[in-house]
Each structure stands twice: as C-alpha cells, then as structure tokens.
Amino acid sequence: MNVYDNIKKISKLRGYSLQTTAEKAGLSKNVIYTYKKGKNPSLETLNKIAKVLGVTSDQLLGEKKKINNLSDDKIDITDAIHEGKILAYEGKEIPQEEVEMIRRIIEGRKHI
Structure with missing residues (x-):
C-alpha cells in the first residue's frame, strides 16, 4: 500500500471522507487525491494528516502491523x-x- 491507500483506509475507519480528513488537517480539500498519482506529501503535511487520524506518520507511510489493527x-x-x-x-x-x-x-x- 502507498501513502494514499493508507490515508484512505484509515480515514474510512475513522468515518471520514478524504476531503474531510484534508479539511480537518487544514489542507485543501482535494490535496489527498494528488497522492493517488504518486506525489508524496511533505513531512509537515503528513504529520498534520496523521494527527487528524490519530496515527503516526510512520503508519501512514506503511507500517502494516498497526494499520491493519486500527479497527480492533x-x-x-x-x-x-x-x-x-x-x-x-x-x-x-x-x-x-x-x-x-x-x-x-x-x-x-x-x-x-
């Protein structure tokens, strides 16, 4: 999974759309969709998104063991x-x- 997929999965677990996640992080409502095409967020942006989702930036980058257990x-x-x-x-x-x-x-x- 890439950063986009991880953000999408965790946002869904939290009951947020990607636009809601972006807005809660103080970002443009469509910025997360740019990560689907391979663009990576800056560390600052990644940290903002991680804070909104209640995870670490490492988890958004793909630390699988924690991401898979979030709903549990x-x-x-x-x-x-x-x-x-x-x-x-x-x-x-x-x-x-x-x-x-x-x-x-x-x-x-x-x-x-």
Missing part, C-alpha cells in the same frame, strides 16, 4: 479513567467532567 483498538473507559489517561474525541480532549458523565451513563446501562 479498544479502550476500556474505566481503565482509562483510573489510569489517568486523556480521552479524546475527533482529536479534542474530553473534559474530565464529561468523561465522568459518560461513565455514569454506561454504568446506568448495566442495570437495565
């Missing part, structure tokens, strides 16, 4: 809370009070 990543919210990990949604940190609210909602569903 699972984080137990209770473990994350107890371990003090920062939780995020669409690249933005979820405030602690909202994390607590999410935990209470999930806990409440266990008793239904």
Whole structure:
C-alpha cells in the first residue's frame, strides 16, 4: 500500500471522507487525491494528516502491523479513567467532567 491507500483506509475507519480528513488537517480539500498519482506529501503535511487520524506518520507511510489493527483498538473507559489517561474525541480532549458523565451513563446501562 502507498501513502494514499493508507490515508484512505484509515480515514474510512475513522468515518471520514478524504476531503474531510484534508479539511480537518487544514489542507485543501482535494490535496489527498494528488497522492493517488504518486506525489508524496511533505513531512509537515503528513504529520498534520496523521494527527487528524490519530496515527503516526510512520503508519501512514506503511507500517502494516498497526494499520491493519486500527479497527480492533479498544479502550476500556474505566481503565482509562483510573489510569489517568486523556480521552479524546475527533482529536479534542474530553473534559474530565464529561468523561465522568459518560461513565455514569454506561454504568446506568448495566442495570437495565
């Protein structure tokens, strides 16, 4: 797989179109399509795209083992809370009070 294919695959796993991925990275909405024709992004651009997708630039360049397992990543919210990990949604940190609210909602569903 090339850079274009990796960006496309990971964007799809994240629920983004390529245009959405580009726009979230602060790029022209069609720039990613230029990579399909063999043009490679600059390191700065690659890092912006990687940040939006929640991966490393190495993964976009083709580190297969992590890319293939992206859809299998699972984080137990209770473990994350107890371990003090920062939780995020669409690249933005979820405030602690909202994390607590999410935990209470999930806990409440266990008793239904």
